[in-house]
Amino acid sequence: MIQAASHDAPSSHDHAPPPATFTVRVLRQDAPDQPSYWEKHTIVRENDMNVISVLQRMAAQAETADGNPVTPVAWDCNCLEEVCGACTMLINGRTRQACSALVDKLLVDNPEGIELRPMSKFPVLRDLMVSRARLFRALQKAKAWIPVDGYYDLGSGPKQSPADQEVAYPLSECMSCGCCLEACPQYTKIELTKRDGETDAEFKARETSAYDGAFIGAHAISQVMLFNTHPTGKMNAGERLDALTAEGGIQVCGNAQNCVAVCPKHIPLTTSIARAGRATTLHSLKKFFDL
Amino acid sequence: MAKQRVLIVGGGLAGLAAAMQLAESGTDVDLMSLTPVKRSHSVCAQGGINSVNELTRQQGDNEHLHFDDTVYGGDFLQHQPPVKEMTEWGPKIINLMDRLGVPFNRTPEGFRDQRRFGGTLFKRTAFAGATTGQQLLYALDEQVRRWETAGKVKKYEFWDFLGPMLDENGICRGAVAQDLVTMEIRTFPADAVIVGTGGCGLIFGRSTMSMACTGSAAARCFRVGAKYGNGEFIQVHPTAIPGADKLRLMSESARGEGGRVWVPRTPQDPRDPKSIPEAERYYFLEERYPKYGNLVPRDIATREIFSICTEDGLSVEKDRLCVYLDLTHLPKSAHDKLGGILDIYEKFQGVDPREVPMKIFPAVHYSMGGLWVDYERTPSGGLKPGSPKNQVTNIPGLYAIGECDYQYHGANRLGANSLLSCIFSGLIVAPGVQNWMKAIPGGPAADKPSSFYEAERKKHQAAHDKLLHRTGGGENPYLIHQELGNVMTKAATVVRYNNVLRDAYATVCELQQRAEKCSLSDTGNWTNQNVVFTKALVDMFPLARTILKGALQRDECRGAHFKPEFSPAGIDASASPTDRRRLAEEWCDRFELNTAKWCKSTVATLGADGEPQIAYEDVDTSLITPRPRLYGLVGAEAIEQVWNERQAAKKNGAATNGSAVAATAS
Numbered sequence A: 001m002i003q004a005a006s007h008d009a010p011s012s013h014d015h016a017p018p019p020a021t022f023t024v025r026v027l028r029q030d031a032p033d034q035p036s037y038w039e040k041h042t043i044v045r046e047n048d049m050n051v052i053s054v055l056q057r058m059a060a061q062a063e064t065a066d067g068n069p070v071t072p073v074a075w076d077c078n079c080l081e082e083v084c085g086a087c088t089m090l091i092n093g094r095t096r097q098a099c100s101a102l103v104d105k106l107l108v109d110n111p112e113g114i115e116l117r118p119m120s121k122f123p124v125l126r127d128l129m130v131s132r133a134r135l136f137r138a139l140q141k142a143k144a145w146i147p148v149d150g151y152y153d154l155g156s157g158p159k160q161s162p163a164d165q166e167v168a169y170p171l172s173e174c175m176s177c178g179c180c181l182e183a184c185p186q187y188t189k190i191e192l193t194k195r196d197g198e199t200d201a202e203f204k205a206r207e208t209s210a211y212d213g214a215f216i217g218a219h220a221i222s223q224v225m226l227f228n229t230h231p232t233g234k235m236n237a238g239e240r241l242d243a244l245t246a247e248g249g250i251q252v253c254g255n256a257q258n259c260v261a262v263c264p265k266h267i268p269l270t271t272s273i274a275r276a277g278r279a280t281t282l283h284s285l286k287k288f289f290d291l
Numbered sequence B: 001m002a003k004q005r006v007l008i009v010g011g012g013l014a015g016l017a018a019a020m021q022l023a024e025s026g027t028d029v030d031l032m033s034l035t036p037v038k039r040s041h042s043v044c045a046q047g048g049i050n051s052v053n054e055l056t057r058q059q060g061d062n063e064h065l066h067f068d069d070t071v072y073g074g075d076f077l078q079h080q081p082p083v084k085e086m087t088e089w090g091p092k093i094i095n096l097m098d099r100l101g102v103p104f105n106r107t108p109e110g111f112r113d114q115r116r117f118g119g120t121l122f123k124r125t126a127f128a129g130a131t132t133g134q135q136l137l138y139a140l141d142e143q144v145r146r147w148e149t150a151g152k153v154k155k156y157e158f159w160d161f162l163g164p165m166l167d168e169n170g171i172c173r174g175a176v177a178q179d180l181v182t183m184e185i186r187t188f189p190a191d192a193v194i195v196g197t198g199g200c201g202l203i204f205g206r207s208t209m210s211m212a213c214t215g216s217a218a219a220r221c222f223r224v225g226a227k228y229g230n231g232e233f234i235q236v237h238p239t240a241i242p243g244a245d246k247l248r249l250m251s252e253s254a255r256g257e258g259g260r261v262w263v264p265r266t267p268q269d270p271r272d273p274k275s276i277p278e279a280e281r282y283y284f285l286e287e288r289y290p291k292y293g294n295l296v297p298r299d300i301a302t303r304e305i306f307s308i309c310t311e312d313g314l315s316v317e318k319d320r321l322c323v324y325l326d327l328t329h330l331p332k333s334a335h336d337k338l339g340g341i342l343d344i345y346e347k348f349q350g351v352d353p354r355e356v357p358m359k360i361f362p363a364v365h366y367s368m369g370g371l372w373v374d375y376e377r378t379p380s381g382g383l384k385p386g387s388p389k390n391q392v393t394n395i396p397g398l399y400a401i402g403e404c405d406y407q408y409h410g411a412n413r414l415g416a417n418s419l420l421s422c423i424f425s426g427l428i429v430a431p432g433v434q435n436w437m438k439a440i441p442g443g444p445a446a447d448k449p450s451s452f453y454e455a456e457r458k459k460h461q462a463a464h465d466k467l468l469h470r471t472g473g474g475e476n477p478y479l480i481h482q483e484l485g486n487v488m489t490k491a492a493t494v495v496r497y498n499n500v501l502r503d504a505y506a507t508v509c510e511l512q513q514r515a516e517k518c519s520l521s522d523t524g525n526w527t528n529q530n531v532v533f534t535k536a537l538v539d540m541f542p543l544a545r546t547i548l549k550g551a552l553q554r555d556e557c558r559g560a561h562f563k564p565e566f567s568p569a570g571i572d573a574s575a576s577p578t579d580r581r582r583l584a585e586e587w588c589d590r591f592e593l594n595t596a597k598w599c600k601s602t603v604a605t606l607g608a609d610g611e612p613q614i615a616y617e618d619v620d621t622s623l624i625t626p627r628p629r630l631y632g633l634v635g636a637e638a639i640e641q642v643w644n645e646r647q648a649a650k651k652n653g654a655a656t657n658g659s660a661v662a663a664t665a666s
């Protein structure tokens, strides 16, 4: 390996040069019904490493710090550019994307090494892989789409002011990563197991109803506001507000504001929640008087 | 009759467009993807999507010009009718995406804003911030979720497509796939299978593409007899940030704003770049091209950066090829203008490019080649709507769309054209597939005996079990992948030499044999990513060999395929006018000969011995005659004059003939 050029460590004048190797502790779990356990790996530091490349090196090495052969750690990723949302995990205790977590920075903050854990609010499939099916189910429940007439050529979309576009665009950057849910005190883990004799369809239905009964989450509330302010989406605003006032809706939010602090896309979640709160109140009143 | 189903493999822009279109017109869809579809590679596209629009139209633009730019950019290697049709659909597609809620940037009056992008004079590109691909994909993902909620689409996310199932008549009857969590292998009987599985950048190790872009799905179709077209045409982006895991795109605007490209004159000078004195820096673009400096055209920049590292050995780092792209001397105003892209660099490299020169290197970016697909032409040169031939591979019932087909971009892709081709091919494939399903020879998939499907499943299960339990060997799949990437990047990207390609082919064949001896560090049957990766690796070889062999055999320069040995030289500028004329005539003769010989698609089939067999297919260039690219060539004016005269003469000849025919007819 070649020596790091002197500028590679951020603010290297303040700190000792980066170490030649470092330790990674991973919380592993072989399957959903198995106990979890810690495993330690030693990685040779290279330039420009992020946590993804650490996991890649671990897979290629296939042995622990003590030299025991082990299976590669399972994890989820795709874009490696922090736009697909796949690689969310807990890195040194913080919920974030592995692809944008730079090793040198992590080592400056925590010279002992790096600790990796799966997200705690979703069922672990294996190691750092979790099932975020509930997160996507919330988007179905919220009817997070524009119900267009069809895909024939019916001319252009509605005009929109740049100001409205500037409000919509950040909300539309939500990559369904789940950080906001991991950080939310009101969002608690739901993990069901298939019962004996239950068919796949029955299990899926039971799971969906469990998801629907629990908190929908900040990401979905924000998506409701995205679609409810779109000139066409607005026409069905009521249906989406119904989803937010149903069981597991916006009333569950305790306004802890953890979500907004961890969103990697800096989506103004608490603004969305406040707007949704006002809209649902009005919506409920209106429905009450219409009855 | 049992209800018919279509299986779509891949939920990028292409797969999602097909899914929503099929669902709307009543067909039940199974949609399969390695990742949740919302996380597909299409989210990475930043720049935008092209189409003619009301504004450009009034500036003289029209669909035909967009068509012309696309085939000219592709060096005339694509069949013209599908491209013509695509450019005509362009405005309708942007309108549809707008209706679906894509937050396109707006003008003060509220119209969609447009900008200029790659190879055109018009502001054809619609964009949504710096995340156009993400925004387009989300709009389609939302529509598909709507159909999923309505029960028309069933998603199979975290599934790996293992291959199509062909019956005794060679008709595709569905596919076999594996659940990436439980590792269950099962069959998906289907009346048509549409593959929209994206590019194959991972064959080059690291690229600008996402981790799912292994090309494995296309390779698995190739293995059972699907043809693969124009494999050797791989687009390389001149400036990417070389990360340890991925090469991330760095917009060319960094050079445009005054960035200077250099390397230390001492190879791998260990000093802090800012402390290296001017005299010891080699600003190689400025020295070699005093007229253009750092603003040399894209292909030249790519080649020079590549060769300064590979041939001159002047890479900044030894193990990772790169040069400096220096913005540190620029005023704050320039930094502010580049804000967004500088932030990306800082986020992934951890250093501020305003303070420290960036490190960049060219990176594999797009695969123009892909599964060979057909189309049905109308007399006027468009596509026949609803034809079951549109987008079908040579295997009946197996369709390919998006980046994994070879249809739209010829020898090179224009910026912002691929998002368009993905959505377009996804939308038009639907009615053709529905017509195919009305009269499938041998009846619908559901009527096939279950023994047929069971045999297919068992075949794949046996192969999987064998791989899991292979003992001995001892090869490490991750290291073989690295080696493959190094060989491919060196031999088959920016500059290609026959001797290098020949050696690379031999090396890749050796690597392929070693890959067959991989030992797995995980032999379990639960979320085993080790075995999934190894399978994808093994399937990279047929495509890698096709790319190399196609490049080796193609002794010419066309689009992204550049062989210095066969680069057409300009003509002597100091020659007398008569000599110049003669030289220009000869140049045009050579060009026409080369067009006759090489303006042909490469079409590969995989031999039983694993050797790709290469044939050449005539290209339908009936709508726009191939013409030379003279940009930057010495003597271009003289050549152009001769060329134009010849074209005019041909046209007159044709016109005279035409009127003669008309006269007899009346």
Ligand SMILES: Cc1cc2nc3c(=O)[nH]c(=O)nc-3n(C[C@H](O)[C@H](O)[C@H](O)COP(=O)(O)OP(=O)(O)OC[C@H]3O[C@@H](n4cnc5c(N)ncnc54)[C@H](O)[C@@H]3O)c2cc1C
Pocket: B009, B010, B011, B012, B013, B014, B015, B032, B033, B034, B035, B037, B040, B041, B042, B043, B044, B045, B046, B047, B048, B049, B132, B133, B159, B160, B161, B162, B196, B197, B198, B199, B208, B209, B210, B212, B213, B214, B215, B216, B217, B249, B365, B366, B401, B402, B403, B404, B415, B416, B417, B418, B419, B420, B422
């Ligand atoms: C950094 C970057 C920037 C770009 N910018 C632009 C731009 O500005 N404008 C433009 O026009 N183009 C751009 N492109 C190109 C464009 O993004 C792609 O060509 C396009 O998104 C490809 O879409 P797709 O639908 O064909 O495939 P993808 O989006 O790649 O989707 C492929 C799908 O197939 C699935 N899949 C793959 N293999 C399997 C398997 N074995 N089993 C099951 N499923 C599988 C994947 O999970 C995924 O769902 C850019 C590309 C890159 C890399």
Ligand code: SF4
Pocket: A180, A183, A184, A185, A186, A187, A217, A218, A252, A253, A254, A255, A256, A257, A258, A259, A260, A270, A273
């Ligand atoms: S503000 Fe609401 S949604 Fe956000 S973290 Fe707090 S409780 Fe959760």
Ligand code: SF4
Pocket: A173, A174, A175, A176, A177, A178, A179, A180, A181, A218, A219, A222, A262, A263, A264, A265, A266, A267, A269
């Ligand atoms: S709102 Fe932010 S944190 Fe939550 S899922 Fe979306 S991108 Fe992730």
Ligand code: FES
Pocket: A076, A077, A078, A079, A080, A081, A082, A083, A084, A085, A086, A087, A088, A097, A098, A099, A100
């Ligand atoms: S891999 Fe896509 S966000 Fe990290």
